[in-house]
Amino acid sequence: MNIVVTGATGGAGSWIVEHLASEGHDVVGVDLERPPRGRENVAFLAADLSEQGQAWEAILAHDPDAVVHAAGIPRMGETTGTETFLTNVETTYHVFEAAGRAGADVVWASSESLYGMPFAAEPFLPDYLPIDEAHPMRPEDGYGASKLVGEELAAKTVRKHAISVASIRPSWIQYPGEYRAIDGRTDFDPETADRSGNFWSYVDVRDVVSIVDAALEAEIDGHESYHAMAAENYLGRPTADVIEAVFDDLPDDCDLEGDESAFSTAKARRELGWEPVHSWREARNENVEGPSFLIG
Template sequence: MKLVVTGATGAAGSWIVDHFAEAGHQVIGIDLERPPRERENATFLAADLTEQGQAVEAILDPEPDAVIHFAGIPRMGITTGTETFLTNVSSAYHVFEAAGRAGADVIWASSESLYGTAFAAEPFLPDYLPIDESHPQRPEDGYGASKLVGEELAAKTVRKYGISVASIRPTWIQYPGEYYAIDEWTPFDPETADRSGCFWSYVDVRDVVSIVDAALEADIDGHEAYLAAAAENGIGRSTADVVESVFGGLPDDCDLEGEESAFSTAKARRELDWGPAHSWREAREEAVDGPAFLKS
């Protein structure tokens, strides 16, 4: 297949480029800057996707079979909330429009942050646990709001052009040998721990790549959202017990067992035949070389 991957030099996007190029697909990687090295089966183009003309040309010219959109500002705290929102929404709008005109299906990086807990001033309990794709969405921040609007744009694009769009909602993405979330949560004391807006959930970047691959292979009709999370939390304790201790209670509807993640991947398992394969227990210290084209 011919694939356009945006955010091609980013943390997750570069792993996606590497995976699909290694698999023999023809990849066109787009980011603000080209990487320092080339990569077999991949070409790279510098473009600002917040600019409509650049986005349309960069995506239409290659005539892709599919577009994998991972460009954008990946979290709060990098720039202002306003800039985060405007950058993510404008780039998503332009990419979706261009993909629709090209007749290319889209897989893109939404986020569990659209539920609102991750970057809330005071993280709050969800309506139920585990959280699934149908849970109400209540973002208070520019990042989560940008993903909420992005999914509405995805649905609009499906209606307008008849393509399919898969919105992948990863939890906090971690990288083998660099599990910063676990470092932040360790040592863990429920008596003094801050409330976690992701409820101590995470996902390995390799599992993000594999769910993108699964979505690309699936026969998706219209717009569908899929949560991507590791099977268990990142602290090695009962999830329900920790949430109850730190948050002072549990939702009335709580069906968590042991260390089970607070985010359900049942829909992805059912519809994409996908499940997470990596755990912090092995991956935290795992030595895995990342994409070589990023290294000068």
Template sequence: MNVVVTGATGGVGSWLVDHFADDGHEVLGLDLERPPGEHENATFLATNLTDQGQTWDAILAHDPDAVVHFAAVPRPGIEPDARTFLTNVESTYHVLEAAGRAGANVVWASSESIYGSVFADEPWLPEYFPVDEAHSRRPADPYATSKLVGEEIAAMAARKHGISVTSIRPSWVTYPGEKRTARAREAFDPATAEPNGNFWTYVDVRDVVSIVAAALENAPDGHETYLAAAAENFLDRPTAATIETVFGDLPAECDLEGDESAFSTAKARSDLGWEPTHSWREAETEPLEGPAFLER
């Protein structure tokens, strides 16, 4: 395939470029800056995706079979609120509209924050556990709201152009060899812990790559959404009991066993044949690694 990957020098985007290029696909990587190195089967363009002309020119010239859109301001607090919202919405519109004009199927990064609790000033409990794709969405920050608008753009592009558009809602993305989950676990005390809006959920970057590949291989009709989360929390504690201790309550409907993730991936298993295969238990002790084309 000819594949376009946006956010090609970012955390997840660089792993996606690696995956598709290593599989022999012709990859065009788009980001604000080109990477310092090169990758066989991949070319890179410095592109501002909030500019319609640049975006359409880059994508349509590649004649893609698939577009994987992971470029974004990745969370609130990095840019001013308006810039976060506008950057994410404008870039998503330009990329998905170009993909539709090219007749390319799309997988793009929405977020678990779309439900509203993740970046809330005072995290709150959902209506039920585990949270699934059908749960109501009540974002109250510019980043999560940009993802809500992005999913509407995705649905529009699928209807307008007759392409498949898959919105992936990843949890907190972690990487092999890093120690963020270990540090968080070691510092955690349920008696003093602050409420966590994603309920100590995470997903390994390699599982994000595999769900993107599964969504392209099993492209759904129209627009579909899928959560991407690890099978368990990263605390090594019972999920429901930990939430109840920290939040002081649980929703009336709670069906969590042991350290099971608070976010369900049952829909992805059913529709895409995908399930997470990586755990913090192995990943924390693996060598720190990343795509070589990011290195000089």
């Protein structure tokens, strides 16, 4: 396929570009900066996707079969909440509209943050555990709100242009050999720990790549959202026990066994044939060379 990837020199985006190019796809990688080093099968383009003209030209000029949208501000705390919201929504609006006009299906990086817990001033319990894609969405922050609006834009784009859009909702993305999530695992004490709004969930970047690949290959009808999380938490402790100890409560509807993730990936398993295969237990010490063109 001919695929445009936005956020192509960033964390997850660079790994997605590397994989797609290695599989023989022709890739146009778009980001704010072009990398100093290129990659076979990839044409890199510098563009500000929050500007409609640049976004449309970057996508429409290349007549893609699909667009993978991984660009945007990746979390709260990098800039103001207002800038985070506006940048992410403007970028997503322009990319989706251009993809629709090109007749290209879209896979894009949404987030579990749209449920509201991860960046809430006081992280709160979900209505039930494990959390699935149908859980109510109650963001209190600019980042989570931008992803909620982004999924509404996805639904709008499907209605207007009759393409498909897959919204991938990953948890905290980790990189082999650089598992920052587990830095405090050894000293973790449920009695004194701060509340975690994603309930100590994570996902390896290689599993993000594989779910993007699966979504590109799938026959998706309209707009669908999919969780992308590792099978277990990164603490190595029973998930329900930790949540109850830290939050002093559990939802009445709680069906978790052992250290399984607080987020269900059953929908992705069922509809995409995808499942996570990487665990912190092995990946934290793996020596895997990442993309040579990664900028930030």
